[in-house]
Amino acid sequence: MVNNLRGLAAVDKYYRDYGYRARELKRQGRKLIGYLCAYVPLEVITAAGFVPFRIKGSVSEPITRADTQMETIVCPLVRSCFDMALKGSYDFLDGLVIPHACDSICRTYDIWKYNLNLPYSHLINLPHSADDSSLEFFKAVLNTFKNSLERFAGKEISNESLAQAVRVYNQNRAKVRELYELRKSDPPLISGTEVAKTLVAVMGIPVDEGNDLLADIIREVKQRASVPAGKSARIMVVGAQIDDVALIDLIEDSGAQVVADDLCPGAREYFPLVDVTDDPIDGIAERYLRKIKCGRTYREMKASYREYLEDRFGHIGQMVKDFKVGGVVLYIYKYCDPFGFEVPAMKSYIESLGTPVLYLEDEYSMSTIARLRTRVQAFLEMMANGGGR
Amino acid sequence: MTGERKPRAHATEAAAKVPRMSRELTLRAQRAKQEGKLVAYTFIACAYDEIIRAMDIVPMWTENYAGICAAKRDAQRFLEKAEAENFSRSLCTYALCGLGFDAWRAELGEMPPDAPWGGQVKPDMMLGSGQMVCDPRNKWYQAAQHYMPDVPVYVVELPWPPYEADYDYREVQDYYIKYIVQQLSGLIGFLEKQTGKKMDWDRLSELVDLTDKTWNMIWEAYELRKAIPCPMDTGDAMNTMVPIAFMMGTQEAYDFFKDLYDELQHKIANREGVVPDEKYRLLWGGGLPAWFALNDFNYFNSKGAVFPVETTYRNVEAIYNFDVDLTRISHPLEHIAWRWLKYWTYWYDRAKKRPGSHPDVERLIQYIEDYRIDGVVMHEAFSCRTWHPGLIWQLNLLKKIYRDIPSLILESDIVDISSYSEADTRARIDAFIETLESTRRG
Numbered sequence: 001m002v003n004n005l006r007g008l009a010a011v012d013k014y015y016r017d018y019g020y021r022a023r024e025l026k027r028q029g030r031k032l033i034g035y036l037c038a039y040v041p042l043e044v045i046t047a048a049g050f051v052p053f054r055i056k057g058s059v060s061e062p063i064t065r066a067d068t069q070m071e072t073i074v075c076p077l078v079r080s081c082f083d084m085a086l087k088g089s090y091d092f093l094d095g096l097v098i099p100h101a102c103d104s105i106c107r108t109y110d111i112w113k114y115n116l117n118l119p120y121s122h123l124i125n126l127p128h129s130a131d132d133s134s135l136e137f138f139k140a141v142l143n144t145f146k147n148s149l150e151r152f153a154g155k156e157i158s159n160e161s162l163a164q165a166v167r168v169y170n171q172n173r174a175k176v177r178e179l180y181e182l183r184k185s186d187p188p189l190i191s192g193t194e195v196a197k198t199l200v201a202v203m204g205i206p207v208d209e210g211n212d213l214l215a216d217i218i219r220e221v222k223q224r225a226s227v228p229a230g231k232s233a234r235i236m237v238v239g240a241q242i243d244d245v246a247l248i249d250l251i252e253d254s255g256a257q258v259v260a261d262d263l264c265p266g267a268r269e270y271f272p273l274v275d276v277t278d279d280p281i282d283g284i285a286e287r288y289l290r291k292i293k294c295g296r297t298y299r300e301m302k303a304s305y306r307e308y309l310e311d312r313f314g315h316i317g318q319m320v321k322d323f324k325v326g327g328v329v330l331y332i333y334k335y336c337d338p339f340g341f342e343v344p345a346m347k348s349y350i351e352s353l354g355t356p357v358l359y360l361e362d363e364y365s366m367s368t369i370a371r372l373r374t375r376v377q378a379f380l381e382m383m384a385n386g387g388g389r
Numbered sequence: 390m391t392g393e394r395k396p397r398a399h400a401t402e403a404a405a406k407v408p409r410m411s412r413e414l415t416l417r418a419q420r421a422k423q424e425g426k427l428v429a430y431t432f433i434a435c436a437y438d439e440i441i442r443a444m445d446i447v448p449m450w451t452e453n454y455a456g457i458c459a460a461k462r463d464a465q466r467f468l469e470k471a472e473a474e475n476f477s478r479s480l481c482t483y484a485l486c487g488l489g490f491d492a493w494r495a496e497l498g499e500m501p502p503d504a505p506w507g508g509q510v511k512p513d514m515m516l517g518s519g520q521m522v523c524d525p526r527n528k529w530y531q532a533a534q535h536y537m538p539d540v541p542v543y544v545v546e547l548p549w550p551p552y553e554a555d556y557d558y559r560e561v562q563d564y565y566i567k568y569i570v571q572q573l574s575g576l577i578g579f580l581e582k583q584t585g586k587k588m589d590w591d592r593l594s595e596l597v598d599l600t601d602k603t604w605n606m607i608w609e610a611y612e613l614r615k616a617i618p619c620p621m622d623t624g625d626a627m628n629t630m631v632p633i634a635f636m637m638g639t640q641e642a643y644d645f646f647k648d649l650y651d652e653l654q655h656k657i658a659n660r661e662g663v664v665p666d667e668k669y670r671l672l673w674g675g676g677l678p679a680w681f682a683l684n685d686f687n688y689f690n691s692k693g694a695v696f697p698v699e700t701t702y703r704n705v706e707a708i709y710n711f712d713v714d715l716t717r718i719s720h721p722l723e724h725i726a727w728r729w730l731k732y733w734t735y736w737y738d739r740a741k742k743r744p745g746s747h748p749d750v751e752r753l754i755q756y757i758e759d760y761r762i763d764g765v766v767m768h769e770a771f772s773c774r775t776w777h778p779g780l781i782w783q784l785n786l787l788k789k790i791y792r793d794i795p796s797l798i799l800e801s802d803i804v805d806i807s808s809y810s811e812a813d814t815r816a817r818i819d820a821f822i823e824t825l826e827s828t829r830r831g
Contacts, residue, residue: 068781068785069781069782069785070778070781070782071769071777071778071779071780071781073769073770073771073772073773073774073777073778074774074778075774100521102524102774103522103523103524103774103775103778104774104778106521106522107522107774107775107778107779108778108779109551110552110747110749110779110782111778111779111782114745114747114782114786115782120555121553121554122553122555123551123553125521125548125550125551127519127546127548127568128519128520128527128544128546129519129527129544129546129572131575133546133568133571133572133575134546134568134572136568136571137546137548137564137565137567137568140561140564140568144556144560144561147556148553148555148556151555152555295528296524298517298519298527298528298531298544300542300544301534301541301542304538305534305538308534308538332477334477334479335479335480335774336477337480337481337524337525337528337774338524338528340476340477340479340480341476341480341484341524341525341528341529341531341532342528342532343475343476343477344474344475344476344532344535345531345532345535347475348535359475361477361479
């Protein structure tokens with residue numbers, strides 16, 4: 001609850017003034033750890049008594065200061081995040097955790113670390129492979145991270161506190177899934193823009209507050225009166241990280257409804273849960289290395305190529321079916337190697353389901369929005385005419 | 390990676406031999422296919438050189454082939470083919486060139502027309518890698534399977550500990566070593582399955598020893614470049630990288646560097662420098678070269694500037710300089726793992742000693758001092774997020790913790806010539822030379 005605002009009204013405030021709650025918490029003496037990407041195990045940070053805070057960029061803020069330290073060949077989202085950090089948007093942070101997610105994130109770790117000069121920083125050396133020895137290695141990496149955080153916190157992170165953090169994050173993920181259920185009706189009870197704003201709001205507040213907020217929103221949305229089935233196209237957005245509603249708003253403004261996604265923040269990050277294990281690190285390692293299906297993690301081909309595509313992209317196909325998706329917008333940032341190399345395979349897989357795909361390459365900037373609008377509108381027209389490929 | 394339209398002038402006889410050697414690598418893979426031997430797509434700096442050679446796998450170095458296409462200024466048609474397949478032109482252009490080639494070859498059922506040096510043969514397997522740098526190493530071959538779904542891929546993980554302030558890498562090195570050994574064992578299992586034969590461990594040990602010997606010889610030869618005048622510069626090192634990157638674990642590579650060592654000794658004795666009147670000594674401080682514009686090194690030379698040292702492709706250290714005695718590690722996979730980890734952490738201890746420093750910057754400082762460097766030149770290749778993020782920051786940090794040294798960052802690409810302007814590049818080099826001159830005059 002913020003300024004007596006609840007539910008989607010609170011989301012709107014948190015979205016527009018991202019970091020509002022973090023600044024409040026800082027004033028109250030809490031320590032905040034900034035992080036990038038879905039691959040930072042938030043359970044460990046929370047169990048240590050810190051508040052994880054996801055660093056986001058801004059599509060409407062021109063990148064200026066970052067260019068004096070970071071090459072423009074880096075993913076534009078990462079550059080924008082760094083630019084916002086240099087401009088003081090996240091001056092409440094006490095630490096920074098960066099995962100070995102992709103080159104743009106991993107190879108800029110030192111640039112972040114030396115420029116922000118925060119009291120704490122750590123790189124989580126997540127492997128690319130997910131075989132048994134990689135999982136064993138990743139558990140050791142997580143224990144190194146845990147030990148490092150313990151030194152910074154000046155206290156031990158107990159198994160009990162980790163197990164509690166696992167529970168509360170699993171509740172968080174379950175609530176997001178419940179929210180997504182409200183998108184299955186036709187028309188959906190909640191718009192894609194509202195969902196996107198909610199997920200951005202949640203990544204900037206403590207997880208328990210996020211759970212309360214999500215519960216409020218679910219209650220609020222369920223009270224909405226159902227309306228007759230619509231004629232709008234049902235769209236799924238697939239891509240890396242979208243932390244701004246511009247694209248989704250554009251699609252919905254063009255007459256379609258965004259009903260599903262494979263995004264971060266989004267289903268890719270929220271749907272997988274941590275298994276409850278005797279040593280909580282085991283369940284955490286399994287989730288982050290094996291359950292999150294992102295192009296940055298290499299999955300071995302074990303049978304035919306068709307089965308391989310099913311293994312890599314089957315969850316997208318399942319969502320297309322479950323959410324009655326009529327078309328997919330594949331939205332990839334320039335300079336994104338993990339997703340860029342997926343495009344031909346992913347596109348052909350989704351199209352093989354009979355679902356048309358619009359592939360958009362973009363730069364994380366409002367300056368391209370007019371061009372995107374034209375492409376989206378043309379795609380929707382083609383879908384309406386029964387085509388779209 | 391040589392073979393540009395007009396051969397660039399080489400300072401050493403050794404470097405002049407490289408174009409033929411490089412071509413032979415491509416032809417060898419073509420012959421192997423005809424003879425029924427197994428060919429693998431391979432990446433440089435993946436620590437599996439001795440393993441594939443011990444298993445008689447013939448490597449087809451895909452980065453090398455893309456570099457050849459670039460040096461011949463014949464890569465654009467493959468980049469465009471990849472773009473037509475929906476790969477973004479902002480991705481790694483080594484990979485795009487290779488994928489465009491593979492897609493075209495699959496479409497035709499034969500080599501694309503007039504393929505440079507006869508073309509890149511369809512492999513029997515592809516050996517990728519997961520590392521702290523370079524996403525394309527685990528994405529490229531996976532993407533290539535879209536055009537060769539019958540060709541298996543194996544990805545071997547090769548991490549090293551990050552440089553952190555709050556713990557020493559030695560605290561974690563044991564579990565890194567264990568993991569790398571497990572990964573290399575997995576690779577051997579994969580190769581045994583593909584070839585139907587068992588690893589010859591004695592042969593592998595011999596090749597590991599040969600590689601150690603070669604690393605030492607490379608290091609000793611390159612150390613001779615400290616001499617004034619400098620007998621060999623980075624322009625040549627972008628040729629002599631071929632035996633480092635693509636021929637490790639062969640007697641040919643060792644002999645090449647022994648010859649280079651002897652040649653450099655001879656040049657030093659005769660005071661033969663790269664340029665007759667050496668005015669400026671430069672460090673190639675980062676970035677892969679523009680393979681289509683290696684003549685820019687000659688342009689530097691024409692201004693009296695030489696590059697006695699570079700960080701790029703000098704990915705060896707003398708084995709005897711490591712803080713573990715590798716000669717005591719007899720298990721070949723453990724030996725490879727320790728060599729890998731100790732190379733990547735080599736500058737960590739030096740960095741810890743200087744407040745605010747970092748291993749990458751410490752390496753620049755060491756070279757600046759050891760090679761009596763006047764200025765630093767880097768190259769930012771737009772398509773590569775492996776080596777090129779951090780160049781600006783490294784120069785900023787260098788100036789902050791060490792001294793204000795003239796520097797230049799050139800911008801273009803490794804393969805995509807459309808990113809390059811010779812006139813602009815040379816104008817920037819001219820301006821940099823003027824800065825060096827005014828610094829020299831004080």
